[in-house]
Amino acid sequence: xFRSKILGLVxxxxxxxxxxxxxxxxxxxxxxxxxxxxxxxxxxxGEVEQVxxxxxxxxxxxxxxxxxxxxxxxxxxFVKIFTPLIIMDSTFSNHTSEAALAVxxxxxxxxxxxxxxxxxxxxxxDGEDFTxxxxxxxxxxxxxxxxxxxxxxxxxxxxxxxxTEYNAGEADEIAGIRVVDDLTLExxxxxxxxxxxxxxxxxxxLPEHAINFxxxxxxxxxxxxxxxxxxGPFKFDSYEKDQFMALAPNExxxxxxxxxxQLINRYFVDETAAVLALESGDIDFTYVSADxxxxxxxxxxxxxxxxxxxxxxxxxxxxxxxxxxDKRIRQAFMYGIDRASIISDVFNGTAQATPxxxxxxxxxxxxxxxxxxxxxxxxxxxxxxxADGVTLEGVNLDIPTYYTSQLAxxxxxxxxxxxxxVGVSVNPTFLDVPTWRTVVDDNASEWNIAYRGAGGxxxxxxxxxxxxxxxxxxxxxxxxxxxxxxxxxxxxxxxxAARTALCKxxxxxxxxxxxxxxTRYGIATVDIEDFHYFPAPGGGPYVDRSQDWNxx
Amino acid sequence: xxxxxxxxxxxxxxxxLVTLVIYLLINLAPGDPVxxxxxxxxxxxxxxxxxxxxxxxxxxxxxxxxxKWLGQVAxxxxxxxxxxxxxxxxxxxxRMRRTFxxxxxxxxxxxxxxxxxxIFIGLRQYSIWDFTLTGLSFVGxxxxxxxxxxxxxxxxxVKLGWFPSGGMRTIGKPESLLDLLYxxxxxxxxxxxxxLATFLRxxxxxxxxxxxxxxxxxxxxxxxxxxxxxWRHVFRNALLPVVTVVGLSLxxxxxxxxxxxxIYSWPGMGALxxxxxxxxxxxxxxxxxxxxALVVLTANLIxxxxxxxxxxxxxxx
Numbered sequence: 001x002f003r004s005k006i007l008g009l010v011x012x013x014x015x016x017x018x019x020x021x022x023x024x025x026x027x028x029x030x031x032x033x034x035x036x037x038x039x040x041x042x043x044x045x046g047e048v049e050q051v052x053x054x055x056x057x058x059x060x061x062x063x064x065x066x067x068x069x070x071x072x073x074x075x076x077x078f079v080k081i082f083t084p085l086i087i088m089d090s091t092f093s094n095h096t097s098e099a100a101l102a103v104x105x106x107x108x109x110x111x112x113x114x115x116x117x118x119x120x121x122x123x124x125x126d127g128e129d130f131t132x133x134x135x136x137x138x139x140x141x142x143x144x145x146x147x148x149x150x151x152x153x154x155x156x157x158x159x160x161x162x163x164t165e166y167n168a169g170e171a172d173e174i175a176g177i178r179v180v181d182d183l184t185l186e187x188x189x190x191x192x193x194x195x196x197x198x199x200x201x202x203x204x205x206l207p208e209h210a211i212n213f214x215x216x217x218x219x220x221x222x223x224x225x226x227x228x229x230x231x232g233p234f235k236f237d238s239y240e241k242d243q244f245m246a247l248a249p250n251e252x253x254x255x256x257x258x259x260x261x262q263l264i265n266r267y268f269v270d271e272t273a274a275v276l277a278l279e280s281g282d283i284d285f286t287y288v289s290a291d292x293x294x295x296x297x298x299x300x301x302x303x304x305x306x307x308x309x310x311x312x313x314x315x316x317x318x319x320x321x322x323x324x325x326d327k328r329i330r331q332a333f334m335y336g337i338d339r340a341s342i343i344s345d346v347f348n349g350t351a352q353a354t355p356x357x358x359x360x361x362x363x364x365x366x367x368x369x370x371x372x373x374x375x376x377x378x379x380x381x382x383x384x385x386x387a388d389g390v391t392l393e394g395v396n397l398d399i400p401t402y403y404t405s406q407l408a409x410x411x412x413x414x415x416x417x418x419x420x421x422v423g424v425s426v427n428p429t430f431l432d433v434p435t436w437r438t439v440v441d442d443n444a445s446e447w448n449i450a451y452r453g454a455g456g457x458x459x460x461x462x463x464x465x466x467x468x469x470x471x472x473x474x475x476x477x478x479x480x481x482x483x484x485x486x487x488x489x490x491x492x493x494x495x496x497a498a499r500t501a502l503c504k505x506x507x508x509x510x511x512x513x514x515x516x517x518x519t520r521y522g523i524a525t526v527d528i529e530d531f532h533y534f535p536a537p538g539g540g541p542y543v544d545r546s547q548d549w550n551x552x
Numbered sequence: 553x554x555x556x557x558x559x560x561x562x563x564x565x566x567x568x569l570v571t572l573v574i575y576l577l578i579n580l581a582p583g584d585p586v587x588x589x590x591x592x593x594x595x596x597x598x599x600x601x602x603x604x605x606x607x608x609x610x611x612x613x614x615x616x617x618x619x620k621w622l623g624q625v626a627x628x629x630x631x632x633x634x635x636x637x638x639x640x641x642x643x644x645x646x647r648m649r650r651t652f653x654x655x656x657x658x659x660x661x662x663x664x665x666x667x668x669x670x671i672f673i674g675l676r677q678y679s680i681w682d683f684t685l686t687g688l689s690f691v692g693x694x695x696x697x698x699x700x701x702x703x704x705x706x707x708x709x710v711k712l713g714w715f716p717s718g719g720m721r722t723i724g725k726p727e728s729l730l731d732l733l734y735x736x737x738x739x740x741x742x743x744x745x746x747x748l749a750t751f752l753r754x755x756x757x758x759x760x761x762x763x764x765x766x767x768x769x770x771x772x773x774x775x776x777x778x779x780x781x782x783w784r785h786v787f788r789n790a791l792l793p794v795v796t797v798v799g800l801s802l803x804x805x806x807x808x809x810x811x812x813x814x815i816y817s818w819p820g821m822g823a824l825x826x827x828x829x830x831x832x833x834x835x836x837x838x839x840x841x842x843x844x845a846l847v848v849l850t851a852n853l854i855x856x857x858x859x860x861x862x863x864x865x866x867x868x869x
Contacts, residue, residue, distance in 0.1 A: 051724055053723060053724075065636070066636075067636075146607070217637070219636055219637045220632060220636070221637070240721075241646065241819075242646075242819030243719060243720060243723075243817075243819065244719075246723070246724070262724065264723055264724070266719065266723060266817075267817070268718075268817050269813070269817060269819075269823050269827075270814055270815075272702070272815065273705075273717075273718055273814065273815050273816070276705050276706065276709065276717050276718070276815075277717040277718060277817075279710045279717075280705075280709040280710045280713065280716075280717040281713070282709075282716060282717040282718075283717075431582075432583075432830055433583070433587060433588055433830075434582060434583020434584060434585075434587035434830075434831075434832050435581070435582040435583050436583075437583055437587040438582035438583045438587065439582065441587075
């Protein structure tokens with residue numbers, strides 16, 4: 001009898017626990033976001049509400065449930081709430097920056113002082129006026145010594161006068177950022193940079209008056225998820241951790257209130273779940289990989305958005321080890337791998353061969369060598385090098401990569417087979433990002449080839465891979481000159497010529513093995529009108545005119 | 553009671569050892585949280601990374617970091633996530649609640665339906681029911697969770713549109729128990745298939761074994777009615793191995809199910825652990841492991857105590 005009672009008690013407790021878990025949780029203080037009731041959601045004039053639900057964080061440009069100023073991704077979503085100083089055009093095709101918070105910008109004569117003229121009439125979501133002071137405050141807030149922000153929007157902050165001192169805690173302000181008046185911001189650089197504007201595309205403004213946390217709490221503050229205040233077309237509506245964030249139209253938006261009544265970002269752990277949600281009609285948009293996009297092609301119920309990733313996939317060689325300083329060895333890889341077949345058969349044509357590290361075709365020389373597949377030539381180059389005592393014998397030819405998709409595995413398997421045909425045995429290893437970084441960054445002498453991606457802006461090109469102190473021991477004075485020529489360019493034509501020359505040199509030298517820029521995709525239902533998506537690196541930011549989006 | 557207290561005391565050093573081993577293992581894994589933060593496609597210098605490591609205290613020696621963590625835990629503080637600054641204890645509370653609901657429902661369905669059907673076919677060996685349900689249970693056990701998940705989602709959500717494609721609630725509608733249960737059907741059903749098949753097979757086997765015992769023959773010979781033989785003699789004795797299997801399943805109530813949670817966008821413990829390990833989020837990994845170890849130890853204790861409930865001959869001193 002006693003045992004029966006215990007058994008019964010266990011069953012009752014178990015059921016009670018299950019019921020308790022099923023009961024809707026009382027929102028903790030941090031999550032007391034005002035989720036509107038159904039009645040509130042119905043519009044007052046009785047019209048059907050326009051709600052767009054998307055997987056805006058899915059894919060390589062997304063930063064799932066991230067906050068601004070974290071790792072450079074997630075701009076597709078951030079730009080709905082916050083606004084950057086300037087913004088990239090809608091498809092990156094013109095490589096031009098367009099007005100956002102700034103309506104115009106110009107450098108002084110030697111491009112050491114940049115003046116940004118700000119837009120009139122911009123208001124924060126809470127009705128306060130946006131001014132130049134907000135921008136200076138934001139720069140100092142995210143650059144504070146305790147903030148530990150790895151990516152804060154200005155891609156070359158050390159060029160700004162006083163930034164380094166401020167970031168090190170040796171100054172009270174960034175001296176080089178000056179508020180001239182409410183609508184004018186001045187940034188002084190310690191070197192001339194005629195293309196500095198390209199460095200501030202991710203520089204979003206934060207509201208000094210509405211931020212109630214310290215720089216040390218940038219990543220831990222609930223503010224981003226409970227009451228973020230921006231100047232973007234949409235304002236915060238509600239949030240449920242791990243599930244979604246909903247935005248409402250910003251009636252104060254300078255370009256007119258959005259047509260949608262609600263814009264919702266639903267969170268997914270992986271792409272397959274997002275695609276199935278799209279197919280079941282639960283969401284209206286998501287990023288998809290190339291193989292999935294081909295499944296939707298021709299389906300009248302969906303619209304496909306595509307564009308180059310502007311990330312060059314390449315082999316990084318380690319010049320700290322012997323064989324890689326020999327150009328013949330490097331070129332043998334270019335000739336030995338059937339790039340054209342990989343693009344046509346593995347990518348199904350959804351990638352473009354690149355002659356150099358630069359992902360922007362504008363800077364590709366017309367007479368570039370695309371190293372057509374020629375295994376005989378590869379064998380010949382290897383034999384020539386071997387005759388001079390340079391050989392791959394005994395060299396560790398693991399190819400660590402942080403790309404772990406099936407597509408990446410297929411690509412590297414083909415490369416492995418191609419190289420085996422020319423007598424070189426390579427071994428791809430698929431690692432998560434922290435492991436990859438440990439292998440490549442912390443064990444400089446132990447690796448030889450790494451498969452990776454490299455991005456960059458159309459008006460800025462970081463020299464850290466090619467000039468002084470690069471971690472793979474590349475020491476070629478020509479690169480110093482080529483980068484110096486780019487820095488010295490005073491106008492767009494000079495810059496294009498200098499950057500093209502750099503590309504040409506990379507191509508001839510095959511310094512690294514530059515393979516391709518792949519195409520990325522987004523799929524939306526045809527129910528969304530005037531929608532725009534571009535698979536920009538890190539999600540942009542780019543002009544998407546989300547204020548015009550509407551549901552049929 | 554003395555036995556119970558002794559077991560609880562023994563579990564304390566076991567728990568300490570588990571945390572030590574896990575802490576060593578996760579720190580032996582290459583990379584650290586800073587390596588995860590940085591977008592590899594954006595150029596960043598080693599000096600910048602070292603600066604961030606110093607800010608997070610990741611430059612301290614491993615023993616120092618472990619004992620700092622242990623000191624915090626001793627004060628009831630599991631710390632904060634490196635990835636996003638969330639309070640580890642709060643995250644665990646929310647995620648465990650979701651996982652318990654999902655796994656508990658699946659386990660409850662598995663126990664009730666699986667054991668019932670196991671008894672049913674155990675008493676009808678070699679019948680059409682026996683062949684059919686045993687065959688189906690093979691399928692249930694053999695089918696990988698991600699296949700069952702995608703199949704269920706594709707058929708019942710994409711094609712038939714009967715159930716939502718994932719998540720825990722209908723976005724845009726107020727939270728309600730009915731809506732939650734509606735979202736629970738597919739993921740819990742998917743997980744229940746495996747549980748159901750497992751319990752069905754164990755129960756059937758156990759019933760068949762007990763039915764051949766001498767004391768059952770004796771009970772029949774002395775003229776007891778068949779239902780009395782079945783419930784008093786067969787079922788009680790057949791229950792012991794089943795209790796063991798149920799006990800072994802209890803840790804899944806908090807550990808979660810990675811594939812099912814992922815495919816159904818059910819934000820539970822399974823997905824959280826993978827996310828934490830991938831991000832080298834040491835405080836989160838340690839928090840999950842600590843809770844899981846606690847549950848495993850507790851489940852073992854409960855299972856042992858359950859034996860005594862199921863079998864009057866078992867006594868602990």
